[in-house]
Amino acid sequence: MSVTEESKATEATPDDDILLNVEGVKVHFPIKRGVIFDKTIGYVYAVDGVDLQIRRGETYGLVGESGCGKSTLGRAILNLEPPTDGHVIFDGVDIASLKGEDLRRKRQDLQMVFQDPLSSLDPRQSVESILVEGMKAHGIAKDAKEARPRLRELLAAVGLPPQALSKYPHEFSGGQRQRIGIARALSVNPKLIVADEPVSALDVSVQAQVINLLGDLQEEFGLTYIIIAHDLAVVRHISDRIGVMYLGSLVEEAAAADLYTTPLHPYTKALLSAVPIPDPDIEDEREQILLTGDLPSPSNPPSGCRFHTRCPWRQETRCDDERPALRVVEIDGFPSGHRVACHFAEQIHRGEIEPHKVEPIAVDPSSFEVPEDHGTMMAEPPGVNTASGGDPARGL
């Protein structure tokens, strides 16, 4: 994917507009076993070759189900999890190759907002001390006194009262704690913020407050976001572009609106059709693509297309043994920014290939332990219930 990433025809982007360039990143975790000597008996292929570009000032959403590697990819981008292979080029510097002091300095530009605001804030530090710590480390302020005016600004920006400075994390509600986490990320003037499930621990009424806040801050400080989430509605709401991950690799990438109106990859189609919509009229009409079984084990991924074991559109040729590359798909009048990793995306879209019932495949339970919460066997479904040739995303 060395070709310049094109957005919609109207806004072609020069190369220097790309803030982050992820090239062939892989993160493999060794599985070790042994009493005295640890022997590596296999790998969990958490992230297995991802290419993506993120432009300055955009919000990139990364979605997928648990165990698909989206969080690991987010951590690999920040080098919190050193990639096994590949490059993460941020502003012209390959972060994956940085070490020690250089890496520490670079971290000023890349900050993270974590999922669980309580466990990511030190319970014994006051808000002031939490916020000042990063500023001191990066030489923005020498001590709390000097940082005071900036702290006030930060708190105002995230919508907390100035009195919050002397309080401790347990004194706040979940939504307020997440605001502190966001303020901490902002305190060092980062260019890129990776937010890993920033709202999934919050109640729905509070979720909206934080989502709006993220949007406002982006406008105010010109931030670039990578939002990692499993909630497709949230991701659609805040993202400019969205990448869908399945079993360690990107299967589809497109502008948010395009992805939702015309999903091309069978997995994306199924994922979108599974999201319940709070409107009974739509729910009554909607036809769902029920996927069969569970995610295969990332330590023993299927050959060829990773999705072929569950795909209702699987073909006899190619799908089983040839891994599809993420390629730009041109279907009459489609924006060229739409990338999809499916051999038959065009044919499926034109309705030339009909979905069929997925025959259950007896996969032997893998002998490896898998750190994810997923079992190691494939499951037989109660039958595939697909939209009969119609557009499964109808009503979306």
Place this chain on the structure above:
Amino acid sequence: MTTTTTERRAAVRETAPLLSVRDLTVTFQRHGEEPFRAVDGVSFDVRPGETVGLVGESGCGKSVTSLAIMRLLPKRGNKVTGTVNFEGTDLLSLSDAKMRDRRGRDIAMVFQDPLSSLNPVVPLGVQVAEVLERHRGMSRKAAMPVAAELLKRVGIPDPVRRLRDYPHQLSGGMRQRALIAIAVACAPRLLIADEPTTALDVTIQAQILALLKELVEDTGTALIMITHDLGVVAGLCDEVNVLYGGRIVERGDRHPLFRDPRHPYTNGLLASIPRLDAAGERLTPIPGSVADNLPWDHACAFAPRCSQPIEICTQVTPQLEVADGRALRCHNPVTSGWSGPSAGQTEGDVAR
């Protein structure tokens, strides 16, 4: 299709309720602390074959309600008052032994976290057979084939082999299916599902919801669905109860409720969730958090977060008023249905 559902719905409305909860109140009492009412005078009916939703955010009392109905709350430190009438018997006044006979046979429950609800050191088959042994008086030998049949019914592949598996050998979705198999083993007339899909991924959630729907349609089991996800409710429930601060604030059949939410809280919830089928307009959050609630005994608990409070809201407790199959607890209801994002204020961006 819609006419048949309406007709079916009308027929269901006519039948006598299977479960009738009246004025259910659960008070947590701790030594040296103010008693806290987690559930405050909740009343609702469930008719045979009906799916009733209890919706609300964390802390609204929806799970405590279900635990009180099942008599699963610890005896110490809390007081349960009111009546839970199940086919003429008040469950709350039954002896413990009598209640044990009913639990799992007449009323069964599916919990949120399938891993912690299954015994990790007992094979799956034994856990399913146990219910049959206890309530049907079957021997282990006779119960095992039935257990396999049940696992097959809920869509677990290779059920005979799975009987010997332990819970950790199954995936999250499979565990939840196993839990449902245990719950429906004795063909209960009422099934209570407490956030059954919250721990699962969306594609697995869709499978489990389809399974529950199918079970309800095939067996005529009544279902109480407890969830925070309005999307799940929209597709599954016949009647929806919206809870706030331990009380029901609005009730209605799903179509009228979603089309025309009357309570500012229901309306606010619908306006604050991003929707998959709508473009990225600015959301209208509900300002503040549950910590701002007023006590129900002399005010409306929701008043400090309400988009349209009037003077009386902070002075008088609103009563639950029932009319045309809908119920509403509000002094100043939303009039013209969905107020849309523009009507609300964006004050919510400032945390209080």
